[in-house]
Amino acid sequence: MPAISMKVNGQAVCGEVEGRTLLVEFIREKIGLTGTHVGCDTSQCGACVVLVNGKAVKSCTALAVAHDGAEVITVEGLAADGKLHPMQEAFKDNHGLQCGFCTPGMVIASIDMVNRLGKNLSEETIRHELEGNICRCTGYHNIVAAVKAGAANM
Amino acid sequence: MENFNYHRPASVDDAVKAAKAHPEAKYMSGGQTLIPAMKQGLAAPSDIIDLGALKNSGVSLGSSLVIKAGTTHAEVASNADVKKAIPALAGLAANIGDPHVRHKGTIGGSIANNDPAADYPSACLGLGATIHTNARKIAADDFFTGLFSTALEEGEVVTAVEFPLPKKAGYAKFPNPASRYAMIGVFVADTGSGARAAVTGAGHGVFRAKEIEGALAKGFSAASLNGVKVGTDNVAGDLHASAEYRAHLITVMAKRAVDAAK
Structure with a gap:
């Protein structure tokens, strides 16, 4: 089995993987970071979104072996010095979650959105950009409000 | 897996x-x-x-627009040369899948797979692109040979796509509300030597709509398409839409694409 190494949330990690090991399996099962979720088996829901070399990708639709040497940020890597990331804080303040299962992917996708498009996001832009993240609880209203508020505070 | x-x-x-x-x-x-x-x-x-290790990505603009095969949808959507030369192509790339998919998916992968509801094949056929491979250059008219099939030989790999620069081009798609793949997408181009119109999402693979091209030859405007009916020869029906509904959508989307053409 090939051995790979990555930097996950700033820490060097390594492990052996099969060709078919998905990035999300490596993150959850090898490294034990279970904040990144698997919500579907069809690459649609976005619960597994992480930042790879600064860009949001679906870790369920990426081979771990192809990411040897990558820098990965998961939801566990966002808070610093005991303080939530502004986007996490905004999801909390705006009730941008109910069951919370989609939230790690939502938060990472939202940070990626701000990184690409800036802090001043219209509701229309936010809704369009969240096309790859599905929530079955909230009806999205409070998620959109959270992203808008979180973006402004980033 | x-x-x-x-x-x-x-x-x-x-x-x-x-x-x-x-x-x-x-x-x-x-x-x-x-x-x-x-x-x-x-x-x-x-x-x-x-x-992935080929690092074969990037765009160059000269007398034509060349996009290397490993260029992601996100890179095409945000590239200044693509936006300047063929804004419809940048717009098409910006609406493939979702942001996370666009960070990974590439133009070469899309056209080599030739999904019957993928967006890029319609742009290649609509613009009359040339597909570069490790071995040769293939006209888009000869490249897309049907459902998930192409003219690529065993082991042949797409290296770039070369787009001639149109006077104007536009793309409009009607996305399936669940999958967001095109139920029908139409890419139109005023090439300077005639109009081209390529349809994706119809079920059997991308094709040129002769009825639309014939009408646009008389004038590259949405009004030229009034009353134009597209037959169901190349169109399939499924649980999402009947063949007749999809055929009707072709004219509707073609009009929107012409209206949006720049």
């Missing part, structure tokens, strides 16, 4: 060698279609030849 042997060649030549050595191998570019297909058991290649 079935396991496979993983290869990560550093050159096109090595990729082709690996493919020739392993007849059941598949090339993988962004993997945004292939990995889901493998997870569902719809594909189980013995070997994956990952083209």
Whole structure:
């Protein structure tokens, strides 16, 4: 089995993987970071979104072996010095979650959105950009409000 | 997912060698279609030849627009030369899948797969692009040969897509509300030597709509398409839409594409 190494949330990690090991399996099962979720088996829901070399990708639709040497940020890597990331804080303040299962992917996708498009996001832009993240609880209203508020505070 | 042997060649030549050595191998570019297909058991290649290490991405604009095969949808959507030369192509790329898919999926992967509801094949056919491979150049008119099939030979790999610069071009799609794939997408171009109109999402693979092209030849405007009916010869029906409904959508989307053309 090939051995790979990555930097996950700033820490060097390594492990052996099969060709078919998905990035999300490596993150959850090898490294034990279970904040990144698997919500579907069809690459649609976005619960597994992480930042790879600064860009949001679906870790369920990426081979771990192809990411040897990558820098990965998961939801566990966002808070610093005991303080939530502004986007996490905004999801909390705006009730941008109910069951919370989609939230790690939502938060990472939202940070990626701000990184690409800036802090001043219209509701229309936010809704369009969240096309790859599905929530079955909230009806999205409070998620959109959270992203808008979180973006402004980033 | 079935396991496979993983290869990560550093050159096109090595990729082709690996493919020739392993007849059941598949090339993988962004993997945004292939990995889901493998997870569902719809594909189980013995070997994956990952083209990611080729670093074959980028755009160059001269008398034509050349996009290297490994360029992601996100890169095409945000590239200044693409936006300037063929804004419809940048707009098309910006609406493939979702942001996360666009960070991974590539133009070469999309056209080599030739999904009957993919967006890029319609742009290639609508603009009269030329597909560059490791071995030759293939006109888009000859490249797309039907449902998930292309003129690529065993082991042949797409290296770039070359788009001639149109006077104007536009794209409009009616996305399936659930999958967001095109129920019908129409790419129109006023090439300077005639109008072209390519349709995706109709079920059997991308094709040129002669009825639309004939009407636009009389004047590249939405008004030219009033009353134009497209037959159901190339159109399939399924649980999402009947063939007649899709055929009707072709004219509707063609009008929107012409209206949006820049």
